[in-house]
Amino acid sequence: MxxxxxxxxxxxxxxxxxxxxxxxxxxxxxxxxxxxxxxxxxxxxxxxxxxxxxxxxxxxxxxxxxxxxxxxxxxxxxxxxxxxxxxxxxxGRPHVHAACSGCGSVVDLPTEVVAPVADYLRDNGYEPHLGHTALSVTCPECARD
Ligand SMILES: [Zn+2]
Ligand SMILES: [Zn+2]
Structure with missing residues (x-):
């Protein structure tokens, strides 16, 4: 957009x-x-x-x-x-995030990626807020050095 x-x-x-x-x-x-x-x-x-x-x-x-x-x-x-x-x-673009613990860069992930997690939580009575916190990752650039 x-x-x-x-x-x-x-x-x-x-x-x-x-x-x-x-x-x-x-x-x-x-x-x-x-x-x-x-x-x-x-x-x-x-x-x-x-x-x-x-x-x-x-x-x-x-x-x-x-x-x-x-x-x-x-x-x-x-x-x-x-x-x-x-x-x-x-x-118009729902998404979740991953943030690099090395450099702090944030990437958008399609919500489908976490759909199984969301389904599991809902099945067990929890309402997920998966977009509220970023998943912690090491980005390819930080992994290289
Ligand atoms: Zn990084
Ligand atoms: Zn975002």
Missing amino acids: REEELVDRARTMVRGGGGRLTRPREQILRTLARLGGHPTAGQIHAALGEEDAPHLSTTYRTLESLCAVGVLSHVHVDHGEPTFHFSAAVS
Whole structure:
């Protein structure tokens, strides 16, 4: 999905939930779409640019509020800070994650990969949240050295 389309869908969802498109929300949605991938709050904040950038605490609060309205979601990665991405409702691309314990890189995996795990959990009465934490892996590059 193109950056602009992603941001448009996010805006529609914010308004649909009765939310306001405040300036920090708009800035963060645009920045996250431009960055792509799974940046941390600090990385998003650093990429907002000098001009009219909100205070760091506003960035944190805004990210939290965008998660609360379902536009973004966060992923916990090993020992690192949580990372943020557009929710499946916005991106139309449900996925789970694997994060390298060496370099911290995060890759998206199709949800089908973990379907047997999800089925097993549901069969035993557990509701899985498999997208909430990343699987811990060593990426091919880190495995090489
Ligand atoms: Zn993701
Ligand atoms: Zn790695």
